Each structure stands twice: as structure tokens, then as C-alpha cells.
Amino acid sequence: xxSNSETVFDLQNVSYSYENVAALHHVCLQIRRGERVALxxxxxxxxxxxxxxxxxxxxxxxxxxxxxxxxxxxxxxxNPDFFYSFRRRVSIxxxxxxxxxxxxxxxxxxxxxxxxxxxxxxxxxxxxxxxxSAMGIESLRDRPPHRLSGGEQKRVxxxxxxxxxxEVLLLDEPTAGLDPSSAAQMVALLSSWKGSSKTxxxxxxxxxxxxxxxxxxxxxxxxxxxxxxxPLSLLHNIDLMRRTSLLRPHPHWHDKDYFxxxxxxxxxxx
Amino acid sequence: xxxxxxTGWVLARFVMHIPDGYLSPSTCAALYAAxxxxxxxxxxxxxxxxxxxxxxxxxxxxxxxxVIMLFNLPxxxxxxxxxxxxGIASIVLGPWVSILAISIALxxxxxxFGDGGITTFGANCFNMAIAGSLxxxxxxxxxxxxxxxTSARRVLAAAIAGxxxxxxxxxxxxxxxxxxxxxxHTSDGTPLYAPYPLNISIPAMxxxxxxxxxxxxxxxxxxxxxxxxxxxxxxLRLTAPDAPDREETRAxxxxxxxxxxxxxxxxxxxxxxxTPLGILAVGSAWGEWSANDFSDAAVRNQIATASGNHxxxxxxxxxxxxxxxxxxxxxxxxxxxxIKNPYxxxxxxxxxxxxxxxxxxxxxTRLFSAFLNSRVKTSIRPSRRxxxxxxxxxxxxxxxxxxxxxxxxxxxxxPGLLQSCDARVKLAGIGALILSVVFVHRILILAAxxxxxxxxxxxxxxxxxxxxxxxxIPVLAFTGVIAVPALFLVPGKILYQIPLVRWPVxxxxxxxxxxxxxxxxxxxxxxxxxxxxxxxxxxLRALRFFGVSPRVVMILEMTYRYIFLLxxxxxxxxxxxxxxxxxxxxxxxERGLVAAMIGVLLDKTLQLSNDVHLAMQARGFRGxxxxxxxxxxxxxxxxxxxxxxxxxxxxxxxxx
Numbered sequence: 024x025x026s027n028s029e030t031v032f033d034l035q036n037v038s039y040s041y042e043n044v045a046a047l048h049h050v051c052l053q054i055r056r057g058e059r060v061a062l063x064x065x066x067x068x069x070x071x072x073x074x075x076x077x078x079x080x081x082x083x084x085x086x087x088x089x090x091x092x093x094x095x096x097x098x099x100x101x102n103p104d105f106f107y108s109f110r111r112r113v114s115i116x117x118x119x120x121x122x123x124x125x126x127x128x129x130x131x132x133x134x135x136x137x138x139x140x141x142x143x144x145x146x147x148x149x150x151x152x153x154x155x156s157a158m159g160i161e162s163l164r165d166r167p168p169h170r171l172s173g174g175e176q177k178r179v180x181x182x183x184x185x186x187x188x189x190e191v192l193l194l195d196e197p198t199a200g201l202d203p204s205s206a207a208q209m210v211a212l213l214s215s216w217k218g219s220s221k222t223x224x225x226x227x228x229x230x231x232x233x234x235x236x237x238x239x240x241x242x243x244x245x246x247x248x249x250x251x252x253x254p255l256s257l258l259h260n261i262d263l264m265r266r267t268s269l270l271r272p273h274p275h276w277h278d279k280d281y282f283x284x285x286x287x288x289x290x291x292x293x
Numbered sequence: 294x295x296x297x298x299x300t301g302w303v304l305a306r307f308v309m310h311i312p313d314g315y316l317s318p319s320t321c322a323a324l325y326a327a328x329x330x331x332x333x334x335x336x337x338x339x340x341x342x343x344x345x346x347x348x349x350x351x352x353x354x355x356x357x358x359x360v361i362m363l364f365n366l367p368x369x370x371x372x373x374x375x376x377x378x379x380g381i382a383s384i385v386l387g388p389w390v391s392i393l394a395i396s397i398a399l400x401x402x403x404x405x406f407g408d409g410g411i412t413t414f415g416a417n418c419f420n421m422a423i424a425g426s427l428x429x430x431x432x433x434x435x436x437x438x439x440x441x442x443t444s445a446r447r448v449l450a451a452a453i454a455g456x457x458x459x460x461x462x463x464x465x466x467x468x469x470x471x472x473x474x475x476x477x478h479t480s481d482g483t484p485l486y487a488p489y490p491l492n493i494s495i496p497a498m499x500x501x502x503x504x505x506x507x508x509x510x511x512x513x514x515x516x517x518x519x520x521x522x523x524x525x526x527x528x529l530r531l532t533a534p535d536a537p538d539r540e541e542t543r544a545x546x547x548x549x550x551x552x553x554x555x556x557x558x559x560x561x562x563x564x565x566x567x568t569p570l571g572i573l574a575v576g577s578a579w580g581e582w583s584a585n586d587f588s589d590a591a592v593r594n595q596i597a598t599a600s601g602n603h604x605x606x607x608x609x610x611x612x613x614x615x616x617x618x619x620x621x622x623x624x625x626x627x628x629x630x631x632i633k634n635p636y637x638x639x640x641x642x643x644x645x646x647x648x649x650x651x652x653x654x655x656x657x658t659r660l661f662s663a664f665l666n667s668r669v670k671t672s673i674r675p676s677r678r679x680x681x682x683x684x685x686x687x688x689x690x691x692x693x694x695x696x697x698x699x700x701x702x703x704x705x706x707x708p709g710l711l712q713s714c715d716a717r718v719k720l721a722g723i724g725a726l727i728l729s730v731v732f733v734h735r736i737l738i739l740a741a742x743x744x745x746x747x748x749x750x751x752x753x754x755x756x757x758x759x760x761x762x763x764x765x766i767p768v769l770a771f772t773g774v775i776a777v778p779a780l781f782l783v784p785g786k787i788l789y790q791i792p793l794v795r796w797p798v799x800x801x802x803x804x805x806x807x808x809x810x811x812x813x814x815x816x817x818x819x820x821x822x823x824x825x826x827x828x829x830x831x832x833l834r835a836l837r838f839f840g841v842s843p844r845v846v847m848i849l850e851m852t853y854r855y856i857f858l859l860x861x862x863x864x865x866x867x868x869x870x871x872x873x874x875x876x877x878x879x880x881x882x883e884r885g886l887v888a889a890m891i892g893v894l895l896d897k898t899l900q901l902s903n904d905v906h907l908a909m910q911a912r913g914f915r916g917x918x919x920x921x922x923x924x925x926x927x928x929x930x931x932x933x934x935x936x937x938x939x940x941x942x943x944x945x946x947x948x949x
Contacts, residue, residue: 080907103915110913121858122904125349127830127850134921139913144921167830169857170702184912 029056031191031222032077036086039072046072049086050248052241054222056190061237061254062226065268069246070226071118074193077224078115107140114184118195118226120176123183124168129160132168133183140187150186158182174205181212191222198229210235228269233258242267309377309463309506310402310417312772313410313820314812315487316469317477318731324469325415328396331423335392336844342389345916346906348844351390352851353902355397358382359852360859361891362398363690365683366509367883373683374509379425379462380433380455381517385895387532388430395422397845397852404832405824405853406697407764407817411724412731416469420462429458429514430532439535443522447529448515455514456507460499463506467491467498474783474805481785483801485734485808488779516888517895525896683883688867691860698857704825709753711826715930716835722937723823729941730815733948736804739811742944746818753826764817772813776806829853834922843918855901862897866890 032054039047047069054060062070075081076088079095088095090109100106114136117123126132133154137147155161158178163171168179177197184192197213198206214235216223225236233240233254240257242250244267250257257263264270316324340347361378368374378398382391396418402408409417436450471491474484487494521528530536705712711719726742733739750760785801823832833849870886926934 075907078911080911106915107913110911115911117904117908119904122901122908125851125854125905125908127833127854131830131921135914136912138919138921139915139917141919147921165828165830167702167854169854 030054030089031056031058031091033089033092034077034086035088037076037083037088038085039069039076039081039083045246047076047083047246050243050246052248052251054224056222057220059217059223059236059238060225061233061240062224062243063228063230063233063240063257063267063269064226064243065228067245068243068267070243071195072246073243074115074195074224074226078113078193079109080115110136111140111187112189113191113193114187114189115193116177116180116184116195116197118199120173120180121169123180124176127167128165129155129168129171129179130164132179133186136183136187154182154186158185172205174201174208177201177205177209181209190220192224194223194225196226198227198232230258230264230269242269244268309421309459309466310399310409311413311420311466311469312768312813313412313727313816314731314809315410315473316413316416317473317486318412318728320469320472320476320486321412321415321731324413324419328415328419328423331392332396332418335389336842338389339393340844342387345910345914346902347916348847348851348918349902349905349909350386350899351393351397352848353855353898353905354382354386354390355394355401355848355852356855356859357895357898358394358398359401359856360691360863360894361513362402363687363694364513364863364887364891365686365690366512366887367683367880368505368508368512373686374506376455376510376513377421377425377459377462378513379421379458380429380451380510380514381891381895383426383430383458384433384451384454384514384518384532385521385528388426391426391430392422393848395426397849400849401853401856404820405701405829406694407820407824410816411727411820412816416466420465420469424465425458425462428461429454432457433532437533439537442526442529442533442536447522447533448519451518452511452515456511459510460502460507463498463502464495467495470494470498479734479801479804481801482783483785483808484779484783484805486812488776488783488802488805488809493782512884513888513891516884517892519885520889520892521895524892528895528899683887684867684870687887688864688871691864691867695857695860695864698829701825702828704755705828707754709755709826711749711753711822714826714933715926716827716831717838717926718930718934718937719823719827720832720835720839721934722941723819725938725941726944727816727819729945729948730812730819732945735948736807736811738944738948739808739815743811743815743818745940746815746822749822750818753822755822755825760818760821764821765814768814768817769810772810776809779806779809834920837920837922843920846920847918851905855905858901859894859898863890863894866893 030053032052034050034052037047037050037052038045050069050073062073064070072081076083079088079090079100082095082097090113093099093105095109100109124132126135130151133151134147137150138144142150152161152164155164158181160175160178160182163175163179168176171179181194181197194213198209201209210232213223213225217238223236227233227236237254240250240252240254241248242252242257242263249267250260250263252260261270339351343350358378361381362375364375365373366376377395379391379395382394386394399409399417399422400414403411403414403417433450433454436453437447440446440450468491470487470489471494473486474488474490477485479485489497518529714722726745730739730742733742747757747760750757780798780802781796783799783802783805785799787797788800788803789798790796791798827835830850833846833853836849837843837846867890870890
């Protein structure tokens with residue numbers, strides 16, 4: 024298929040399996056520049072796998088992925104020019120900050136990517152300080168990342184990729200495991216990119232903030248691509264959400280003295 | 294005899310990591326020099342095999358090795374032991390990665406936790422990391438041959454590999470100790486470093502390792518291999534290229550029960566029989582030269598050759614004469630009248646000796662653990678079941694590491710003299726002071742350096758109480774136990790006779806004990822000051838200044854950083870074990886449990902290293918190491934550096 028210059032990722036018939044276990048089945052998806060896409064799905068539905076494929080950290084067992092018209096293959100990534108330009112333009116934030124933060128201090132952490140890409144050292148220093156203050160974490164600069172709180176770790180992880188000012192951001196569960204206030208800060212940051220030229224792809228199952236962080240929702244179910252809708256219309260598609268385990272009827276309280284197990288959807292959830 | 298057995302016990306339990314001051318500077322330099330080509334080759338080979346994965350894999354694997362060195366394993370007789378993990382490391386990832394990972398774990402221990410000295414780091418690496426890995430790997434390959442991955446033969450091979458690796462390392466350490474008094478002494482014969490000659494150091498070290506310490510390594514190596522055979526056999530494939538394919542193996546392996554290493558008691562009995570034979574091979578029995586030996590020409594010759602042609606004095610040293618009064622062997626001259634064969638007679642005597650030492654070890658462990666438990670009870674929930682104590686002990690040592698590092702991080706942030714120094718200056722300056730501690734030949738100068746350490750601590754607002762608790766008392770206890778027999782055993786002028794028992798304290802004995810204690814105390818105090826005043830990341834980065842390759846620095850940083858993750862994972866496993874253990878378990882089942890925990894930790898470590906590798910690649914890592922370094926030194930830095938170096942140089946020169 025002819026890719027136009029505005030298609031960031033073009034996934035054609037992509038399948039992926041770990042050893043013998045299939046994780047993705049024939050996924051087709053195009054992501055255009057400036058889109059904010061939420062990848063939705065229950066645990067183990069293949070969101071993280073898809074994100075890793077798009078970050079060129081693993082490669083499809085079948086089908087192909089193109090980045091601005093160039094197919095991503097292991098041999099293509101061997102080419103230093105492509106490797107560095109791809110890593111410069113596409114950044115990934117992992118779900119578990121423990122694996123993302125492998126450096127001895129926050130400053131080193133944020134400086135890692137620019138150093139690898141061969142920026143001049145004085146420029147790196149300035150840029151790192153700039154991004155630290157933009158993220159409000161200057162005070163942490165000499166701290167070892169593993170001593171930080173969960174919320175701080177997520178912010179450092181994000182700072183460590185934003186330092187490159189990438190065109191494409193892949194975020195795996197950015198709000199998972201955060202306390203309400205840290206989560207709110209994260210959502211504010213994610214929603215601040217609305218209307219910018221950044222392409223943002225977020226794997227999540229946090230439906231509460233879907234409208235703020237995404238313009239488009241792709242739903243995965245056991246490795247199958249099942250829906251591609253606007254956030255609002257997805258949230259009204261209760262049947263689909265139930266089928267994909269994003270929503271589950273559960274007994275709950277409505278008032279202090281009235282408890283009925285009933286399968287219904289609430290306004291807030293919609 | 295009793296004193297020697299105490300020494301042997303302490304040596305076996307604590308002195309696999311040789312502290313500063315036990316070995317002479319030239320021995321240290323020689324062993325550094327011997328280790329360097331191995332490190333170089335290991336780094337090169339590892340890079341060739343692992344490519345861009347070198348840093349995350351070696352780094353995380355070193356964290357893993359560090360953490361399992363803290364694991365406590367139940368052994369026969371209610372004792373527990375630690376393993377070095379060199380057996381597992383070389384079996385899972387091959388000897389080269391193992392050399393690097395164990396060396397790095399040892400460096401972190403020496404730098405940050407005072408386990409093993411800085412000057413003796415080369416020696417420790419040579420013994421445990423290099424010789425241990427190579428021997429372990431060779432023995433494993435030799436015995437496993439082409440056996441199937443899941444065969445019992447591989448478990449047995451792993452057991453022998455772990456056991457021989459650790460004993461070989463202990464033997465090397467004993468030889469290094471034993472060479473010291475022959476080569477390095479003052480003009481009047483006072484040993485300057487480790488005071489015991491080969492005929493004492495080898496038996497003392499080997500009895501402890503052949504019987505107890507070696508069993509810990511044996512049980513852990515075999516246990517983890519057995520766990521991996523069931524849980525993740527592919528991990529064993531790297532060092533078993535000739536093993537039959539997975540499919541064939543699976544088909545045949547379906548329901549066959551595997552013979553377990555049921556009882557360590559059997560092995561202990563075997564060791565009991567073999568140990569005296571080993572001692573026999575060394576030649577003369579340890580420390581049991583009788584006063585007559587010195588006037589007997591044939592025996593003198595034997596001692597002379599055993600001592601590297603260092604001719605013993607023609608007359609028995611006074612001290613030794615008194616020593617021979619000190620203890621009447623129950624079986625005089627090793628040949629009971631009813632046995633005419635001298636070798637058999639000797640063997641019997643040696644067996645009795647070993648038996649006494651083992652009895653003592655069991656007793657000492659009981660006492661020691663009773664003491665430890667009385668302390669543990671206040672901090673951690675008391676256990677009514679004796680058999681679960683190893684879990685609590687492991688948990689406690691894991692916690693202690695966490696507490697120590699947290700504490701160090703706090704003191705590095707508080708204001709003080711050393712805290713304001715540049716990390717490179719401190720590393721060079723304190724390093725030079727530690728070197729001078731090892732170099733000086735005069736006790737007074739040693740005391741002066743100790744005084745400088747106290748002053749530095751005072752100006753850096755580090756309480757002396759803390760130094761006493763963390764360094765002085767523990768070192769006094771352990772080095773003290775090793776030094777005390779030297780008071781009586783080193784021949785020379787008699788200084789004082791202990792009333793009642795009439796044990797003679799000799800002057801050279803007293804001086805050599807002072808040297809050993811003084812060096813160990815001062816060097817570890819200085820080392821602790823370095824750690825308490827320097828953030829760890831600065832300290833590791835400062836190694837660049839001394840020519841350590843950036844790749845190694847990056848591996849070290851990653852190791853230190855991930856130790857905490859693995860420590861916490863291990864602690865969680867301990868907690869969940871504690872919550873689930875209800876009844877008493879058979880000791881062999883307990884060992885299986887510990888091995889399974891280590892196996893799970895190993896799996897997690899390797900998974901983590903894969904993930905970290907991906908995370909590094911995602912941010913543009915292609916194997917080229919780039920560190921952001923600030924190489925400028927300010928004027929004040931140079932000033933402080935030259936001040937520290939001058940002090941160290943003056944001390945060394947004065948103390949010649």
C-alpha cells in the first residue's frame with residue numbers, strides 16, 4: 024500500500040507470537056501524524072506487545088510495520104543512520120519504571136538518550152536542566168532513581184524520553200499504579216499535547232480519562248483488533264466494552280442504605 | 294588446639310574475603326597483576342558473545358550474585374552457611390561472564406560494605422571469581438559430559454563443581470596467607486601480615502571449607518541446577534552444548550523420579566574421612582611441630598623445603614618449647630603403640646584433630662546463633678521454630694544491607710569536611726592512606742594513621758560510636774580471634790606468661806597480632822569514611838579517573854542500582870515464605886526451598902536484564918559506552934588531593 028508522508032505507522036496484517044503463544048493476530052492499523060491514540064484492552068490483550076513492535080524492540084512474526092513508508096526490519100535497524108533517526112523520533116515509556124530507569128542518578132537518566140545519540144555535551148547539560156525544570160523535578164537531579172516514589176519515577180521516565188522532543192511517543196500504562204494526585208498530573212501533561220504535532224500512542228485501561236488523553240481509541244481483545252472509534256462513541260458501546268472486559272457489571276453501593284448487585288453502567292463511567 | 298580450631302572456624306566463616314592488612318603490598322600487587330589478564334580476556338570474550346547485552350546482563354547478574362551471597366543455607370548440625378554463588382554463575386552463564394559478575398559483586402562488597410579489603414581485592418577476585426569460576430566450570434563440564442539437561446548426573450556434576458570451586462579458592466587463600474610470615478617479617482622475625490605459616494593456614498582454612506563452608510556452595514549449586522531442570526531447563530543449555538536435544542529429553546524424562554541429594558550428613562562424613570588425608574598431603578601437621586623437630590636434621594630439612602628454603606633456627610624457639618608444654622597430644626607422636634604403621638597412626642591422629650575442630654564448630658555455631666538470635670528477637674519477629682531461622686537470618690542480612698545503604702545516603706548529604714571533597718580526591722586520598730596502612734612497618738605510625746582516620750571522622754561529623762559499632766568491634770571480634778593464637782604460636786622472646794595455664798605470650802607474637810589488628814581496623818575505618826561521605830554514584834563515576842573503562846563503570850553502576858530491586862524481591866519472597874511455612878521441614882527440603890528461591894530470583898534477574906536491554910536500545914544504545922563526565926578539577930580539589938597524598942606518603946616513608 025502506498026504510504027503518504029502523514030502516516031507515521033502503517034501496520035499490515037501484523038501477527039506476533041512468543042515462542043508458541045500467539046499474542047497478536049493479523050492487526051491492521053494506520054496512525055497519522057498528530058493523532059492521539061489510546062490502545063485499549065484487558066490485561067494480556069496484546070497492548071504492550073503492539074507498543075513494543077511499534078518501538079522496534081521486537082519484530083512481527085508475520086506482516087509488516089512501516090514507519091513513514093520505510094519498513095522496520097532488524098536489518099534496517101542495523102543501519103546506524105536509520106537506527107539513530109528512528110530512536111530520535113520515536114520514544115517509548117515502559118510500564119515498569121524500574122526497567123526504564125537504569126542509570127545511577129536522575130540527571131544521568133535524562134542525559135542517557137542524548138548521549139547515545141551523540142549530542143554535544145554542553146548542549147546535553149543545558150537541555151537536561153531545561154527538561155528537569157519543565158517537569159518540575161530539578162530538585163531530584165542527583166537522586167538515584169530507585170529511591171524515588173512511584174509518581175516521581177514515572178515523571179523521570181517521561182522526562183528521560185521527552186528530552187529528545189520526539190515526534191512519536193509510545194506510552195505503556197502511564198497512569199497505572201499512581202496515586203490520584205500523581206495520576207492527575209500525568210493526565211494534565213498528556214492532555215496538554217492535544218492539537219500539537221506530537222503523535223501519542225497510549226496503552227491504557229483507564230476509561231475515566233480517555234476523552235482527555237485520546238482522540239481515537241483502538242480496542243484489542245486477545246490479540247485481535249476489534250474496534251477503532253472516537254472515545255465518546257466507544258464509551259457508549261457498552262456491549263463492546265463488556266465483551267472485551269473493559270467493563271464489568273459488579274455489585275456496588277448507590278446510597279448508604281441500599282445495596283443491590285445490578286449490572287448497569289454509570290454516567291461517570293460513560 | 295582449641296585456639297587453632299577457633300581460628301579455623303573464623304577463617305572458614307568470614308575470611309573467604311581477605312581483609313586489608315592480611316597480605317603484603319607485593320602479594321596484593323602480584324595478585325592484581327595475575328587477575329588483570331583474566332579480567333581483560335573475560336571482558337573481551339563477554340563482549341563478543343553478548344554484544345550490546347553485555348552491560349545489562351553482566352550488571353544484573355552481578356547484582357544477583359551479590360544478593361545470593363547474603364542467603365543463608367541450613368547445614369547439618371544446626372549450622373548455616375553462605376555460598377559465594379560462583380558455581381551457579383559459571384554453570385548458567387559460563388566462566389567468562391561469571392568471572393566478571395563475581396568480580397563486580399566482590400568490588401561492590403569491598404567498596405561499600407567492607408567485606409574484603411581494597412588492597413586485597415585482586416587476591417579475592419583471583420581466588421573466588423577467577424579460579425573459582427574456571428575450576429567450577431571445568432569440573433562441571435568434566436563430570437556432566439554429554440548427559441541430558443535434566444539428568445541427575447548434571448546435579449551431581451554441579452554439586453562437585455560448586456564444592457571443588459570453593460575449596461580451590463579457599464586453598465589459594467590459605468596459600469596466600471601462609472606465604473606471608475615466610476616472606477614478610479621484620480629483622481627479628483615478627484610477621485608483618487598474616488602470622489601463620491602454610492602448615493597452620495592450610496589446615497585451618499581447609500578444614501572449615503572441606504566440611505562446612507564447602508557444603509553450602511555444594512548444596513546451593515546442586516539445588517539451583519535441580520530447580521532449573523524442572524522450571525527452566527533452557528537456562529542450563531548454554532554450558533551444555535553437547536547435551537541431547539530438548540525433544541528427545543522430554544520424551545524420555547516424562548515421569549522418572551530424580552534421586553535427590555538427600556542428606557548432607559553423608560557428604561559431611563565423607564569430608565570427615567577425606568580431610569585428614571588432605572592434611573596428610575600437605576606434609577607436616579598444622580602447628581603441631583614438636584620442639585624436638587627443630588633439632589632433628591631430617592625434619593629441619595622438611596620444614597626448610599616446605600618453607601621455601603627458609604632455614605629454620607637450629608634450636609627450637611623458646612616460645613615453641615613452652616608451647617609444647619601447653620598441650621599434650623592425646624596420642625603422642627601420632628603413632629599409638631598398637632598401630633605400627635606410621636601413616637595409619639598419623640591418619641588416626643589427624644582424624645581426631647579434625648573431629649575436635651568440627652565439634653568445636655558445631656558448638657561455636659550454636660553459641661553464636663544463640664547470641665545472634667537474642668539480638669534478632671528485638672528487631673524481627675522471634676521464631677519459635679529453630680528450623681526456620683535461616684529464613685530470618687537471610688531476611689536480616691538483606692535488611693541490614695538496605696539499612697546500611699540508606700544510612701550512608703543520609704550521611705553523604707550532611708555537611709562535613711570529607712563530604713565537601715570531590716569524589717575523585719577522596720578516592721585517591723583515602724586509597725593512598727589505605728595503601729600506607731598496608732605498607733608501614735612500625736606500629737606507632739600505624740597508630741598515627743588511625744588517629745588521622747578518627748580526626749577525619751570527627752571533621753566529617755561521623756560519630757565515633759558509629760565507627761565503633763560498624764567497624765571497631767566487629768573487626769576486633771573477628772580479626773582478634775584470628776590474631777590471638779599468634780600471641781602464643783609465633784616463636785620468639787617470651788613477653789609474659791599467662792598465670793595458671795602458663796601459656797607463653799611472645800614478643801613477636803604480640804607485635805604481629807598488633808599489626809594484623811591495627812591494619813585491619815585502620816583500613817576498614819578509612820573505607821567506611823569513604824562510603825559514608827561519598828554518594829555511591831559519584832564514587833563509582835570517580836573510578837573513571839583511575840583508568841577503569843567506562844563499560845566497567847557503567848556495569849558497576851547498573852549492578853549497584855539493581856541490587857536494591859533484587860534485595861526487595863528477595864525480601865518479599867522471604868516474607869511470603871515466612872507467612873506460609875507452618876510445620877517443620879526436613880533439612881533437605883529446606884535447602885530445596887532456598888535453592889528454589891534463588892532459582893526464581895535468577896529467572897527474574899535474566900528477565901529483567903532482557904527488559905533493561907530493550908529499554909537501553911529504545912533510547913539509542915548500540916553498545917557504545919558514553920558517559921557524561923566532568924573532568925575538571927578545581928584548585929581546591931588539587932589542594933586537598935595533594936594534602937592527602939602528602940600525609941599518606943609521609944606516613945609510608947616514616948613507617949618504613
